[in-house]
Amino acid sequence: MxxxxxxxxxxxxxxxxxxxxxxxxxxxxxxxxxxxxxxxxxxxxxxxxxxxxxxxxxxxxxxxxxxxxxxxxxxxxxxxxxxxxxxxxxxxxxxxxxxxxxxxxxxxxxxxxxxxxxxxxxxxxxxxxxxxxxxxxxxxxxxxxxxxxxxxxxxxxxxxxxxxxxxxxxxxxxxxxxxxxxxxxxxxxxxxxxxxxxxxxxxxxxxxxxxxxxxxxxxxxxxxxxxxxxxxxxxxxxxxxxxxxxxxxxxxxxxxxxxxxxxxxxxxxxxxxxxxxxxxxxxxxxxxxxxxxxxxxxxxxxxxxxxxxxxxxxxxxxxxxxxxxxxxxxxxxxxxxxxxxxxxxxxxxxxxxxxxxxxxxxxxxxxxxxxxxxxxxxxxxxxxxxxxxxxxxxxxxxxHDDETHYQALKHEAPRSYRTLWLNGKDEFAAGHWGSGEQLLRQAIAFAPSLAGPRYDLGTFYMRAKLWQPAIRQLQAAVAVDSAFEPARDALRQALQAAGDTARTR
Incomplete structure (x- = not known):
């Protein structure tokens, strides 16, 4: 048959x-x-x-x-x-x-x-x-x-x-x-x-x-x-x-x-x-x-x-x-x-x-x-x-558009490291540094091998002149992705601002 x-x-x-x-x-x-x-x-x-x-x-x-x-x-x-x-x-x-x-x-x-x-x-x-x-x-x-x-x-x-x-x-x-x-x-x-x-x-x-x-x-x-x-x-x-x-x-x-x-x-x-x-x-x-x-x-x-x-x-x-x-x-x-x-x-x-x-x-x-x-x-x-x-x-x-897509993403996948990462950046941009830091740290916990969230958190620390936390995040970003040049550049700037000239070379 x-x-x-x-x-x-x-x-x-x-x-x-x-x-x-x-x-x-x-x-x-x-x-x-x-x-x-x-x-x-x-x-x-x-x-x-x-x-x-x-x-x-x-x-x-x-x-x-x-x-x-x-x-x-x-x-x-x-x-x-x-x-x-x-x-x-x-x-x-x-x-x-x-x-x-x-x-x-x-x-x-x-x-x-x-x-x-x-x-x-x-x-x-x-x-x-x-x-x-x-x-x-x-x-x-x-x-x-x-x-x-x-x-x-x-x-x-x-x-x-x-x-x-x-x-x-x-x-x-x-x-x-x-x-x-x-x-x-x-x-x-x-x-x-x-x-x-x-x-x-x-x-x-x-x-x-x-x-x-x-x-x-x-x-x-x-x-x-x-x-x-x-x-x-x-x-x-x-x-x-x-x-x-x-x-x-x-x-x-x-x-x-x-x-x-x-x-x-x-x-x-x-x-x-x-x-x-x-x-x-x-x-x-x-x-x-x-x-x-x-x-x-x-x-x-x-x-x-x-x-x-x-x-x-x-x-x-x-x-x-x-x-x-x-x-x-x-x-x-x-x-x-x-x-x-x-x-x-x-x-x-x-x-x-x-x-x-x-x-x-x-x-x-x-x-x-x-x-x-x-x-x-x-x-x-x-x-x-x-x-x-x-x-x-x-x-x-x-x-329909990026904003609509982003809002849908927050509703459909609120716990995704990507959503947490984007939300954290938005919170920092709105001046809500406490919640922004918390969201980015959650994103890092779910995606520890990704340089991006660590880099963003490090640069936000730099804006607040929190040099040591910034250095720790940027060092971690470079460690997980040595080819990520923005993290390398930011790390050099943070080290220089912290007075650690020995490690800027």
């Missing part, structure tokens, strides 16, 4: 929904949900990656844009995403308004949703495909990718990823589609490095469809070649760093197995965001999250959930294989941001779950389609779509 057999999806064989109709309906819903984001401005990372970036506004040449790193030189000039950078440069040819950039983001949300709907139709039939597309279009975890301009990287990579799979499936009948697999892979990897998992996902899908083994490996090869070429070219253009901000705070100096164990606990938030995304946040950092390599009840709960997911996948691999495929897809596509094989700069970020969420909504759609009562099935889908759309639309304004 194949993965698209009607027996797997209840009444799908008796319904006449066609794949293109399912894709159209899901795409239209994606427009409705994402359209309010057009009112947003440039927020957070947009300010450094997109806004007022001369090489994008007035590019000297096409080659200069293609060689431009994703992060500007002031942020280390790291990461190479030529497809996304080129799309921003093209946007500037039309308008400098952030509303135009957001309108293009809405378009990419529609494209990705439609392509994933078609892929779900290929995997489990048009009814499951339609339900998958509807759930994908409204999933609240996508808001950060859609409503923030830099989130375009997630959607472009996902679109290329889905297109490569669609071509891989069609290559079963026409091998010429293997060229489409390669093109989709190239576009995806040039949009974001998360596409490195594409060959494994292609193998999963073709294995699930029981495709000819030789064809499956040819498709895997077609997906692999552009990805390997990307990393070779990346080195040739002189951009070698895969992440911009160093290791995630809380995971520094932690080995492979300890990281994996710490992420077992943190993965509970992945499941919550996939299945119960009522609470959303732009920040998941120490203070708000606890990084632990010990044995806690939360680790045991995490293990239990992963084991349960494995059992569900195994038990449904023949009866409702779409569930097993979806869960396996999630494991494959979340691996680059799981801080296990590839350590990253963050513990959890909602926008990085965009690609992996397809696996979850596919599994949910297959489970819902197995409900025997048509009325109950429709009611469940309607309730899920309505709840997802309402939460997504309500969340979009949090990304």
């Amino acid at each position: 194949g993965v698209t057999d009607p027996a797997h999806v209840g009444t799908s064989a008796r319904l006449t929904t066609r794949p293109w109709q399912a894709a159209l309906i899901a795409g239209l819903l994606a427009i409705v949900v994402a359209a309010p984001s057009i009112r947003n401005g440039f927020v957070a990372d947009d300010q450094w990656v997109v806004a007022n970036r001369q090489v994008l506004e007035q590019p000297p040449s096409v080659g200069a844009v293609l060689k431009e790193p994703y992060w500007p030189a002031s942020f280390g000039g790291v990461m190479w995403r030529p497809a996304v950078i080129s799309s921003f440069a093209l946007d500037y040819r039309v308008s400098t308004s952030p509303h135009w950039f957001h309108a293009i983001n809405v378009l990419w949300a529609v494209v990705a949703t439609a392509l994933f709907t078609l892929l779900a139709c290929d995997l489990a039939g048009p009814v499951v495909g339609l339900i998958t597309g509807l759930l994908f279009a409204v999933h609240p975890v996508h808001v950060e990718a859609v409503a923030n301009v830099v989130g375009r990287a997630e959607m472009m990579a996902a679109a290329g990823y889905a297109a490569a799979h669609l071509c891989a499936v069609r290559a079963e009948r026409k091998p010429a589609y293997l060229a489409g697999v390669a093109a989709g892979a190239a576009f995806a990897i040039m949009s974001k490095e998360i596409a490195v998992t594409l060959p494994a996902a292609v193998l999963l899908v073709l294995w699930a469809r029981r495709a000819d083994l030789r064809l499956a490996w040819r498709a895997v090869g077609a997906a692999t070649v552009p990805i390997v070429a990307y990393f070779i070219i990346q080195g040739l253009v002189g951009i070698r760093t895969l992440y911009a901000g160093g290791l995630a705070v809380g995971l520094e100096h932690v080995g492979f197995f300890a990281r994996a164990w710490a992420m077992v606990r943190l993965s509970l938030d992945w499941w919550r965001l996939f299945l119960f995304p009522a609470h959303l946040s732009a920040d998941y950092s120490p203070g708000e999250l606890t990084v632990s390599t010990g044995l806690t009840i939360w680790h045991l709960l995490g293990l239990l959930i992963w084991l349960g997911a494995g059992v569900v996948a195994w038990r449904t691999r023949r009866t409702i294989p779409g569930i097993a495929i979806g869960l396996a897809w999630m494991v494959i596509t979340i691996s680059p941001v799981a801080n296990i094989v590839f350590p990253t700069e963050f513990l959890i970020a909602e926008r990085t779950l965009y690609l992996a969420s397809f696996g979850i909504v596919l599994a949910l759609a297959c489970a819902v389609s197995a409900i025997r009562s048509p009325r109950l099935r429709i009611s469940v889908v309607a309730a899920l779509v309505a709840a997802g759309a309402a939460r997504s639309i309500a969340r979009i304004p949090a990304w």
Whole structure:
């Protein structure tokens, strides 16, 4: 029995929904949900990656844009995403308004949703495909990718990823589609490095469809070649760093197995965001999250959930294989941001779950389609779509501007070291030195290996002419980041002001 057999999806064989109709309906819903984001401005990372970036506004040449790193030189000039950078440069040819950039983001949300709907139709039939597309279009975890301009990287990579799979499936009948697999892979990897998992996902899908083994490996090869070429070219253009901000705070100096164990606990938030995304946040950092390599009840709960997911996948691999495929897809596509094989700069970020969420909504759609009562099935889908759309639309304004985003951050992640750090600086700026000092010390306690909060506290001490406390904080800042020149300069000034000329040399 194949993965698209009607027996797997209840009444799908008796319904006449066609794949293109399912894709159209899901795409239209994606427009409705994402359209309010057009009112947003440039927020957070947009300010450094997109806004007022001369090489994008007035590019000297096409080659200069293609060689431009994703992060500007002031942020280390790291990461190479030529497809996304080129799309921003093209946007500037039309308008400098952030509303135009957001309108293009809405378009990419529609494209990705439609392509994933078609892929779900290929995997489990048009009814499951339609339900998958509807759930994908409204999933609240996508808001950060859609409503923030830099989130375009997630959607472009996902679109290329889905297109490569669609071509891989069609290559079963026409091998010429293997060229489409390669093109989709190239576009995806040039949009974001998360596409490195594409060959494994292609193998999963073709294995699930029981495709000819030789064809499956040819498709895997077609997906692999552009990805390997990307990393070779990346080195040739002189951009070698895969992440911009160093290791995630809380995971520094932690080995492979300890990281994996710490992420077992943190993965509970992945499941919550996939299945119960009522609470959303732009920040998941120490203070708000606890990084632990010990044995806690939360680790045991995490293990239990992963084991349960494995059992569900195994038990449904023949009866409702779409569930097993979806869960396996999630494991494959979340691996680059799981801080296990590839350590990253963050513990959890909602926008990085965009690609992996397809696996979850596919599994949910297959489970819902197995409900025997048509009325109950429709009611469940309607309730899920309505709840997802309402939460997504309500969340979009949090990304309207920097001040709104900051206020949302204080509400959503009040204990995060980032929030405490920013609040502390605000308190100092307002003349509330006591509370400012307390907040910065709390931030330092949650992120002791980070130089920034120590540097800021040290400079505030310098303004108050509290030289010895300033020296202690600045020395600690230099100790954790010897390359942080502002801390070195401030330390020399503090030592000189304190009369300690011996240590200023």
